[in-house]
Amino acid sequence: MINTDIAIVGGGPAGLCAAISAAESGAKVTLIERNDELGGQLVKQTHMFFGSEKQYASTRGIDISDILLEKLEGHKENVTIMKNTTVLGRYEDGVITGMIDENKYLKFNPEALIVATGATEKFLGFPNNDLPGIYGAGAVQTLMNVYGVKPGDKVLMVGAGNIGLIVSYQLMQAGVKVEAIIDAAPNIGGYLVHASKIRRMGVPIYTGHTVKEAIGSDHLEKAVIWQLDDKWQPIEGSEKEYDVDVMCVSVGLSPLNELLVMAGCEMEYVPELSGNVPLRNEDYETTVENIFVAGDSCGVEEASSAMVEGYLAGLTAAAKIGKIHPQYEEKKADYIKQLDDLRSGPVGKHIRSGIDKIVRR
Amino acid sequence: MRIEEHPILKFKRGKKIKFKFEGKTMEGYEGETVAAALHANGILVLGESLEKHRPRGFYCAIGNCSSCLMEVDGIPNVKTCVTKLEEGMEVNKQKGKGELK
Numbered sequence: 312m313i314n315t316d317i318a319i320v321g322g323g324p325a326g327l328c329a330a331i332s333a334a335e336s337g338a339k340v341t342l343i344e345r346n347d348e349l350g351g352q353l354v355k356q357t358h359m360f361f362g363s364e365k366q367y368a369s370t371r372g373i374d375i376s377d378i379l380l381e382k383l384e385g386h387k388e389n390v391t392i393m394k395n396t397t398v399l400g401r402y403e404d405g406v407i408t409g410m411i412d413e414n415k416y417l418k419f420n421p422e423a424l425i426v427a428t429g430a431t432e433k434f435l436g437f438p439n440n441d442l443p444g445i446y447g448a449g450a451v452q453t454l455m456n457v458y459g460v461k462p463g464d465k466v467l468m469v470g471a472g473n474i475g476l477i478v479s480y481q482l483m484q485a486g487v488k489v490e491a492i493i494d495a496a497p498n499i500g501g502y503l504v505h506a507s508k509i510r511r512m513g514v515p516i517y518t519g520h521t522v523k524e525a526i527g528s529d530h531l532e533k534a535v536i537w538q539l540d541d542k543w544q545p546i547e548g549s550e551k552e553y554d555v556d557v558m559c560v561s562v563g564l565s566p567l568n569e570l571l572v573m574a575g576c577e578m579e580y581v582p583e584l585s586g587n588v589p590l591r592n593e594d595y596e597t598t599v600e601n602i603f604v605a606g607d608s609c610g611v612e613e614a615s616s617a618m619v620e621g622y623l624a625g626l627t628a629a630a631k632i633g634k635i636h637p638q639y640e641e642k643k644a645d646y647i648k649q650l651d652d653l654r655s656g657p658v659g660k661h662i663r664s665g666i667d668k669i670v671r672r
Numbered sequence: 673m674r675i676e677e678h679p680i681l682k683f684k685r686g687k688k689i690k691f692k693f694e695g696k697t698m699e700g701y702e703g704e705t706v707a708a709a710l711h712a713n714g715i716l717v718l719g720e721s722l723e724k725h726r727p728r729g730f731y732c733a734i735g736n737c738s739s740c741l742m743e744v745d746g747i748p749n750v751k752t753c754v755t756k757l758e759e760g761m762e763v764n765k766q767k768g769k770g771e772l773k
């Protein structure tokens with residue numbers, strides 16, 4: 312049995328920041344990550360971030376990961392890092408179980424738990440959508456930016472949100488041809504600066520289009536798209552065919568939080584937050600006492616807000632078990648203000664309305 | 673299929689190692705995953721679906737979806753997208769659900 316004040320599941324931006332903040336408050340923290348590397352989705356993000364200075368705007372995702380690791384290193388005496396360790400379950404007595412190196416079981420007995428397990432990529436239904444060559448956008452990003460392997464020669468990108476646009480640009484940087492970007496919605500979902508940069512590089516963006524079918528024997532050889540009318544019905548005769556060996560599916564993420572469901576946290580389906588999410592209070596504590604949450608696992612947003620949520624949950628979880636940071640009130644007010652700023656304006660509107668549905672005061 | 677020049681990234685590849693896929697010797701780099709090494713060798717089909725035996729490749733590449741399960745060194749159901757390649761590994765397409773030995 313491993314005893315610790317706070318166990319944090321997931322070493323992405325949210326989990327890293329939660330660990331830094333809880334350790335800074337004086338709690339002994341165990342950070343548990345199933346991969347052999349910390350950083351979560353940041354390790355593949357070669358582009359510069361938005362947000363404000365406090366969330367490292369204008370710094371590349373890969374570098375933010377290094378900055379956070381360095382900060383964590385500064386609290387070594389309070390932090391135990393366990394990599395290659397997957398958390399598998401949580402029991403009524405608060406014990407969580409994990410598996411290290413795929414062969415050894417472990418038990419942890421934390422006073423508080425912070426779940427920061429991130430999100431998983433959504434899929435899209437169309438004939439032959441299971442052919443090899445049809446990959447999630449994050450998978451393509453991992454393959455090329457982490458391992459330096461091209462996904463193929465010609466790509467159809469499905470989804471014109473920020474991820475679709477950014478990954479299209481990164482594909483071109485890696486020397487892969489992007490034939491077109493399509494999106495079923497009538498408007499481009501991502502930031503227009505990204506979209507116009509890509510258009511200038513000669514890639515057409517077709518809104519109001521979706522995939523009709525994929526064609527190929529044992530891997531993707533062709534993709535057929537068609538146009539949708541204003542009732543989202545396909546228009547016969549509007550088909551376009553592309554010779555592509557890769558289709559990149561970038562239709563959003565959904566929160567990964569089975570651990571919370573298992574623990575009995577009250578959940579609600581909130582489309583604005585991309586899926587099933589836990590009810591929580593302002594401190595990011597769920598309906599089960601001493602279980603906290605941060606990052607994409609409590610609502611899909613972006614890395615900047617995941618970091619701030621992590622800092623906040625680390626601070627409040629530590630306080631809950633009696634490790635109160637000397638500047639607790641100032642810090643908390645600052646994190647709440649940062650989150651409000653990130654979610655302000657028209658872009659944050661749906662996130663705000665989603666959060667209104669789950670926060671219990 | 674490997675990226676040699678990139679405007680932002682420098683790939684620090686580990687040492688070259690050899691492994692086997694379906695008995696055929698292939699090369700990969702230390703530090704990369706089995707699925708990445710196979711993809712770099714032009715192998716897209718990693719297995720087949722259980723009922724209709726349709727070809728399967730990876731999908732998420734971060735260990736979430738189980739689309740990349742293969743038999744590695746005799747052990748079935750290994751998520752090859754998050755399993756690091758090792759010298760001398762024997763990687764095979766998996767037929768069926770795999771057996772516990």
Ligand SMILES: Cc1cc2nc3c(=O)[nH]c(=O)nc-3n(C[C@H](O)[C@H](O)[C@H](O)COP(=O)(O)OP(=O)(O)OC[C@H]3O[C@@H](n4cnc5c(N)ncnc54)[C@H](O)[C@@H]3O)c2cc1C
Nearest residue numbers: 321323324325345351352398428429449606607613614617
């Ligand atoms: C393709 C893609 C592109 C993106 N581009 C941008 C962008 O340009 N700008 C931006 O701001 N955001 C971007 N995002 C979103 C951003 O990366 C995420 O919002 C952010 O990483 C969320 O942080 P997180 O810590 O909640 O989750 P993650 O970064 O996903 O980290 C979760 C961690 O938990 C681990 N984990 C999961 N389950 C377990 C378990 N049971 N046991 C142990 N460990 C576990 C995972 O291995 C992972 O390391 C992108 C996301 C994707 C997928």
Ligand code: FES
Nearest residue numbers: 731733737738753
């Ligand atoms: S590709 Fe999804 S688990 Fe490996």
